[in-house]
Amino acid sequence: MGCSPSSRFEQVLPTTVPETTRMSESGPTTIVVLGASGDLAFKKTYPALFGLFANSFLPQTVKIVGYARSAIALPDFRARVSSKIKTTDQAALDKFLQLCTYVSGKYDDAPSFQNLNAFLEDVEGTKDPKGKTRVFYMALPPSVFIPASTGLKHWCYLGEGGKNRLVVEKPFGKDLASSQELGTALAANWKEEEIYRIDHYLGKEMVKSLMVLRFANVLFGAIWNRNHINNVQITFKEKFGTDGRGGYFDEFGIIRDIMQNHLLQVLTILAMDRPVTLSAEDVRNEKVKVLRAIKPLTLDETILGQYTASADKKEPGYLDDPTVPHGSTTPTYAAAVFKIHNERWEGVPFILKCGKALEESKVEIRVQFNDVAGNLYPSTVRNELVIRLQPKEAVYMKLMNKEPGLSTDLHVTELDLSYEKRYKDAKIPDAYESLILDCLKGDHSNFVRDDELELAWKIFTPLLHKIEGEKIQPELYQYGSRGPAAAQEFIERHGFQRDSSYKWVPHTPRL
Ligand SMILES: NC(=O)C1=CN([C@@H]2O[C@H](COP(=O)(O)OP(=O)(O)OC[C@H]3O[C@@H](n4cnc5c(N)ncnc54)[C@H](OP(=O)(O)O)[C@@H]3O)[C@@H](O)[C@H]2O)C=CC1
Numbered sequence: 001m002g003c004s005p006s007s008r009f010e011q012v013l014p015t016t017v018p019e020t021t022r023m024s025e026s027g028p029t030t031i032v033v034l035g036a037s038g039d040l041a042f043k044k045t046y047p048a049l050f051g052l053f054a055n056s057f058l059p060q061t062v063k064i065v066g067y068a069r070s071a072i073a074l075p076d077f078r079a080r081v082s083s084k085i086k087t088t089d090q091a092a093l094d095k096f097l098q099l100c101t102y103v104s105g106k107y108d109d110a111p112s113f114q115n116l117n118a119f120l121e122d123v124e125g126t127k128d129p130k131g132k133t134r135v136f137y138m139a140l141p142p143s144v145f146i147p148a149s150t151g152l153k154h155w156c157y158l159g160e161g162g163k164n165r166l167v168v169e170k171p172f173g174k175d176l177a178s179s180q181e182l183g184t185a186l187a188a189n190w191k192e193e194e195i196y197r198i199d200h201y202l203g204k205e206m207v208k209s210l211m212v213l214r215f216a217n218v219l220f221g222a223i224w225n226r227n228h229i230n231n232v233q234i235t236f237k238e239k240f241g242t243d244g245r246g247g248y249f250d251e252f253g254i255i256r257d258i259m260q261n262h263l264l265q266v267l268t269i270l271a272m273d274r275p276v277t278l279s280a281e282d283v284r285n286e287k288v289k290v291l292r293a294i295k296p297l298t299l300d301e302t303i304l305g306q307y308t309a310s311a312d313k314k315e316p317g318y319l320d321d322p323t324v325p326h327g328s329t330t331p332t333y334a335a336a337v338f339k340i341h342n343e344r345w346e347g348v349p350f351i352l353k354c355g356k357a358l359e360e361s362k363v364e365i366r367v368q369f370n371d372v373a374g375n376l377y378p379s380t381v382r383n384e385l386v387i388r389l390q391p392k393e394a395v396y397m398k399l400m401n402k403e404p405g406l407s408t409d410l411h412v413t414e415l416d417l418s419y420e421k422r423y424k425d426a427k428i429p430d431a432y433e434s435l436i437l438d439c440l441k442g443d444h445s446n447f448v449r450d451d452e453l454e455l456a457w458k459i460f461t462p463l464l465h466k467i468e469g470e471k472i473q474p475e476l477y478q479y480g481s482r483g484p485a486a487a488q489e490f491i492e493r494h495g496f497q498r499d500s501s502y503k504w505v506p507h508t509p510r511l
């Protein structure tokens with residue numbers, strides 16, 4: 001039976017997900033948000049839980065219990081939760097708030113966890129663990145990861161017949177040694193299949209669609225290798241600086257904040273071979289193989305930058321942030337080239353670049369193809385496939401075409417899949433919504449496995465130790481600029497050819 005493109009689309013990608021992909025109900029499910037009084041919980045975790053609830057993606061039996069040290073009266077807690085949720089559906093919000101309760105307690109104290117467990121049993125309506133699921137979401141500073149996860153295991157872990165899940169947020173250590181220490185402490189109490197390490201970039205819509213783009217399209221499958229691809233860029237830009245968060249940021253720097261986790265994860269999905277199946281372990285096995293084929297980064301493959309005040313002095317420099325230590329050399333910009341030593345990618349540079357206080361906010365992947373061999377047309381520029389993660393999700397392929405009409409000139413144009421144009425009514429979920437749902441379903445595909453994490457740290461640790469040990473001076477760049485001048489030369493040196501003739505004409509529908 002024929003159907004119009006838009007109705008076909010509705011069948012394939014409905015704004016609410018078909019019944020079959022929803023949670024299968026068994027017994028009570030309790031989501032315990034540890035660090036419930038903190039920024040991450042209010043800004044991300046609770047709004048994501050509300051998003052799932054409002055779209056009927058939470059199990060019918062769900063209860064959400066906040067836990068933190070501060071004593072907060074329940075009405076005040078609910079008022080704080082609702083203050084961060086943007087919705088016009090007041091009835092749904094009221095129902096959601098009724099599911100949310102709060103207990104205060106310490107992170108390193110047995111009686112506090114015993115009290116939490118008694119509270120959970122009360123909320124669940126039974127002491128019997130059978131059929132119950134508890135998701136412990138640690139929205140906590142890393143200093144309490146170990147005591148909190150240990151306390152949970154000893155006092156709040158469901159025994160035989162129950163399911164336990166521990167969600168951990170980055171930072172997973174600061175280098176290989178500290179990450180291994182954290183990993184060993186977690187592994188002493190929790191099985192790997194119970195741990196969900198969040199990298200929220202893995203929950204972003206365009207990252208989730210990367211595998212489909214690669215493996216469900218025969219044309220990409222055939223050209224996705226060193227014979228056709230010249231270079232790849234993965235770019236993260238934010239147009240704001242540390243905004244008073246400099247004290248926290250300074251401990252980590254841009255490489256740990258963005259490159260070692262978010263961008264590297266995107267790289268592995270982009271570069272991996274086709275997994276045998278879509279199972280979490282098959283997918284993660286392929287990602288691990290990519291990481292194993294990358295040698296540790298060195299300083300000469302890296303550009304570091306730090307932003308100064310904007311030209312008009314309206315925006316402060318990094319060192320003007322009062323929370324940043326005087327004379328800090330922490331980079332707020334980094335570009336690095338990754339080489340994957342395998343049959344598919346040998347010789348293809350993967351350039352990862354990320355920075356704060358730049359000229360725009362965007363995250364994109366740019367795959368630049370080789371020059372046409374034996375080219376008939378001298379003005380030809382390279383094809384580029386661009387996958388824009390944000391803002392305004394899009395996939396576009398820049399290609400050559402003849403100017404329409406009697407002209408024989410060529411120009412660069414695009415095949416354009418702009419989400420807002422193609423998927424007008426689709427709601428793109430927040431990355432946290434998507435990941436919490438995966439966790440509730442027990443799907444690990446979009447969470448970081450222990451060996452992935454270890455390999456990621458192996459790639460970055462020697463470089464980080466050198467930068468910090470030798471206090472390598474980053475190149476200064478102005479707030480609102482394109483970053484350090486050396487970065488441009490670096491990208492070109494690694495093969496990227498920029499064509500400035502291209503002009504994009506946004507689509508305006510004909511009436
Ligand atoms: N569906 C859609 O919404 C589509 C939108 N467009 C829009 O059209 C415009 C052009 O697209 P496109 O050519 O892909 O992207 P850009 O022109 O923004 O960037 C192309 C490449 O050139 C680099 N670059 C940009 N400006 C400079 C500069 N002044 N000096 C040195 N390097 C520079 C970029 O670096 P860097 O990564 O550092 O920015 C990037 O690697 C963009 O605004 C794009 O969003 C195009 C097609 C489809």
Ligand SMILES: O=C1O[C@H](COP(=O)(O)O)[C@@H](O)[C@H](O)[C@H]1O
Pocket residue numbers: 200238257258363
């Ligand atoms: O993990 C982090 O990510 C954010 C950027 O996330 P996005 O979803 O807004 O792209 C970044 O601002 C922050 O410094 C970092 O810790």
